[in-house]
Amino acid sequence: MLNKxxxxxxxxxxxxxxxxFISISKxxxxxxxxxxxxxxxxxxxxNDLNYFIFYQIDIILRAIDELHQxxxxxSHAYNEMNExxxxxxxxxxxxxxxxxxxxxxxxxxxxxFRANEIAVEYxxxxxxxxxxxxxxxxxxxxxxxxxxxxxxxxxPANLQELLKR
Numbered sequence: 037m038l039n040k041x042x043x044x045x046x047x048x049x050x051x052x053x054x055x056x057f058i059s060i061s062k063x064x065x066x067x068x069x070x071x072x073x074x075x076x077x078x079x080x081x082x083n084d085l086n087y088f089i090f091y092q093i094d095i096i097l098r099a100i101d102e103l104h105q106x107x108x109x110x111s112h113a114y115n116e117m118n119e120x121x122x123x124x125x126x127x128x129x130x131x132x133x134x135x136x137x138x139x140x141x142x143x144x145x146x147x148x149f150r151a152n153e154i155a156v157e158y159x160x161x162x163x164x165x166x167x168x169x170x171x172x173x174x175x176x177x178x179x180x181x182x183x184x185x186x187x188x189x190x191x192p193a194n195l196q197e198l199l200k201r
Contacts (some may be wrong), residue, residue, distance in 0.1 A: 041097055042082055042183055045093075047069060055061055057103055058096065058099035058102070058103050059099055059102070060096060060099045062093050062099075063095050063098055063102075064095060069181060070091065073141065074087055074088045074091035074092075074131050075147055075152060076085075091133065093166070095170050101109060113143070114139075117139050117142050117143070120141070120142070120196055120199050120200060121138065123200070124199045124200070126175055126177070128198070129175070130171075130175075132160050133154075133160070133168055134171065134172060136158075137154065137168070137169075137172060137178075138172070138177055138193075138195075138199075141178065141191030141195055142191075142195050142196055142199075143194065144191060145189045145191055145192065145193040146191060146193065147190070148188050148189070149169060149188065149189040149190070149191070150183075150186065150188050151165040151166040151169055151187070152165070154168065164177070166187075170175065172189065172192065173189060176198060177191075177195065177198070178190065178192075178201070184190075
């Protein structure tokens, strides 16, 4: 059976899709002296790259761990949002687009929603977008306000508490 490090290396070799999202530069920036030492060891040991390669692999593995932690946090937040929505009285009253808007609003207190942006994002008519947003106001999920002549909608900071009632 492969250990954790071997599994990670195997997934990278197998086309691990998330590899492009890891950040090694952040970890290198935290300890530049170690990076420099790894580089100097190559020079001091007749260009033997072992120390430098091992150091880089360690950095990559730490970056992958950080990505996994980040994804776990995001997954937990997503599941929590879904649970709040599923326990809400509004669950059966909202369509897919409205639910998606609510999820965005829950993640981004103070986010501004405009009918024209919703229409473009979800490929729906602007009047349909206005109707969806107006229903969310009616359910007290969004608050309306005017931007000149345009009606906009803002996500309240206490949206999760409002949905839990």
